[in-house]
Amino acid sequence: MYVDSKLTSFIAESTVRHGVLKMNRAQEIKQVAHQLMLEKGYSGFSYADIATVIGIQKASIHYHFPSKDNLVQSVLQDYRRSASDSLRKFEDTAANPRGKLENYFAYWADRLANEPTHICLCAMLASENSILPEEAQCEIQAHFEEMRKWIQSVLQEAQEQGMLFPSHLSLEAEAASILAVVHGGMLAARAYRDKQQFTMVTEALLHKIMRHQA
Amino acid sequence: MYVDSKLTSFIAESTVRHGVLKMNRAQEIKQVAHQLMLEKGYSGFSYADIATVIGIQKASIHYHFPSKDNLVQSVLQDYRRSASDSLRKFEDTAANPRGKLENYFAYWADRLANEPTHICLCAMLASENSILPEEAQCEIQAHFEEMRKWIQSVLQEAQEQGMLFPSHLSLEAEAASILAVVHGGMLAARAYRDKQQFTMVTEALLHKIMRHQA
DNA sequence: CGCAGTATACCTACTAGTAGGTAGATAGTC
């Protein structure tokens, strides 16, 4: 069934099989691959690992995703799409700019609470950057850029509402710092196996940057 | 290549005393392993890679370091030792607490300027935490802790000298935030292949936390 | 001094196991 990875997401939603709503196999493979990449990194996970988890043969995965490069790119595209959706949710459920960032931080704090390996896929893969297929490197860079821009837009809004503490720094640098704290905090939470490492640094940052009210 | 390795071997053997020769080769192996880990990560580098770079056989590396676990732990121990030395240098060459942090940031900015993969070894390996040998995990955690404590002690000193901007946050949280920014900034510099990503976020942070003068 | 014993540092050649990837057969479905 191999199709262009750009089209997979539209096709690979879910299908009804034998009267039971079952996840599309390609989707299942991507989900397991995502999980394994978070746990072991790009060069640490294998087709054999995925096959074992799902209970199929290695070759069956190659049918859906001819190469590892292909699979990883597809997983990253899915990830970025869901990340964009999340950003929209953070915006929709927040009363003010501060709430948007709080939603963002809380999202990851929740993930880390369940499992200390549940960090951002792009943050995870960024450290392996130099051995990643080029398309994957591009996706990661684009994700970082998208996140920084979103944070920057939130800061801009906060500034217009007078919520931002005065600073002579560019909003770009401020936004990049926030993203760096988020990623660094994830790394620390992972090293310590303790999500408190994440919440501590993100909450500290928020107090430094903006007020609770306009 | 055969002649070259024979020649260097001859020079080493004839100019260096017994016992030190082993240390030289072992040191060389550790150095190359460090480099390769930064480039490819723990599961991405192999004994064969090291052997090729140095120009010896795989088995010779096993002679010096029986197992990969063994080698990695040894590299991490060396790294932590040199990191401690660096901290002392940052202290000795700084006029005030701010200067100490500036030295710390400048050190990594310089490394990143030469090569975008030249980040902190522990930050690099932290993302692979769950597949690392246990001793390595301990070293990484201990390094993070040591760094956070050092930053915290610098902040303490700055506070006593009235250089710190007032904050109701704990110095522990402040120090952890700084470390997170450093690690997150390294990740960004790696993803963008641009050291400016690092300098931007560390400089922004410094402006937020402390004054230039007491 | 010369010689034996031992440690060092490397080699070639191998093991068992895993990596990503392929070919071709098979069974169910449209």
Next chain:
DNA sequence: GACTATCTACCTACTAGTAGGTATACTGCG
């Protein structure tokens, strides 16, 4: 009959690690 999704069986290349051998150098003894 074509298409889809899977299988078995295989490939080559590479993984960490081992066995056994070699040359050289240091060390203690007569």
